[in-house]
Amino acid sequence: xxxxxxxxxxYHAVSAExxxxxxxLSVTPEAFAEQMAVVADLGLTxxxxxELASRWRDGRPLPARPVLITFDDxxxxxxxxxxxxxxxxxxxxxxxxSTGWLRGPSGTGGAPDTMLDWDQVRDLAxxxxxxxxHSHTHPQLDQLPxxxxxxxxxxxxxxxxxxxxxxxxxxxxxxxxxxxxxREAVRETGYAQALAVGNGLARRRQGPYALRRVTVRRGxxxxxxxxxxxxxxxxxxxxxDLALTKGYALVRRARQxxxxxxxxxx
Numbered sequence: 001x002x003x004x005x006x007x008x009x010x011y012h013a014v015s016a017e018x019x020x021x022x023x024x025l026s027v028t029p030e031a032f033a034e035q036m037a038v039v040a041d042l043g044l045t046x047x048x049x050x051e052l053a054s055r056w057r058d059g060r061p062l063p064a065r066p067v068l069i070t071f072d073d074x075x076x077x078x079x080x081x082x083x084x085x086x087x088x089x090x091x092x093x094x095x096x097x098s099t100g101w102l103r104g105p106s107g108t109g110g111a112p113d114t115m116l117d118w119d120q121v122r123d124l125a126x127x128x129x130x131x132x133x134h135s136h137t138h139p140q141l142d143q144l145p146x147x148x149x150x151x152x153x154x155x156x157x158x159x160x161x162x163x164x165x166x167x168x169x170x171x172x173x174x175x176x177x178x179x180x181x182x183r184e185a186v187r188e189t190g191y192a193q194a195l196a197v198g199n200g201l202a203r204r205r206q207g208p209y210a211l212r213r214v215t216v217r218r219g220x221x222x223x224x225x226x227x228x229x230x231x232x233x234x235x236x237x238x239x240x241d242l243a244l245t246k247g248y249a250l251v252r253r254a255r256q257x258x259x260x261x262x263x264x265x266x
Contacts, residue, residue, distance in 0.1 A: 011069070149181075
């Protein structure tokens with residue numbers, strides 16, 4: 001019997017009229033409602049990120065047909081449109097917030113669309129949505145020097161803890177980018193687990209700091225969504241994305257080498 005694989009769905013904006021910057025990685029409110037109905041009709045069991053990692057860490061069995069519903073960044077539509085649907089089904093979910101993008105005194109600007117404010121984040125937390133970290137200003141963490149990397153991780157964790165009165169246990173890498181150095185910094189900051197992208201199913205052997213997710217976007221049709229949550233034809237579905245990711249990874253590693261060389265000469 002093979003190792004159990006778990007689909008972790010990665011959402012961003014839920015909006016009828018997203019900004020141009022957020023459009024590709026958005027879904028309409030109607031599509032989100034239909035997708036959650038599919039999850040219910042298939043008899044899947046949504047669980048939180050911390051619960052999945054904890055069960056794998058302790059060796060406890062997972063519930064029948066588990067699936068994770070996650071949102072990145074902190075778009076306002078997660079509160080306006082997604083929360084009522086989740087609550088109607090009794091589904092848990094995880095929201096990873098970039099604290100500098102949220103509306104409020106810690107905001108830095110630069111968000112791609114209308115974002116949540118902290119009252120809305122508290123509403124989500126009170127409704128059972130796990131709130132995780134997603135850095136402060138949403139940079140490519142693996143391109144940052146050590147001090148800036150740790151500042152992004154620590155500031156995000158401290159702001160979430162201060163605003164919600166609970167320390168975030170889970171983290172998601174902005175853009176899905178990480179490295180061994182980034183994963184170690186996330187662990188040292190106190191996050192117990194972290195999610196990447198990878199457009200593959202999550203498995204215990206990936207380790208708690210590199211769990212894969214599958215992207216749900218505006219072009220995800222009903223049949224494709226059902227394949228994702230059933231874990232079918234994942235590689236074929238994301239073949240183009242995976243090819244582009246591999247090519248870009250080579251470019252990014254070259255950039256890192258150049259930056260290290262420049263810093264060593266300074």
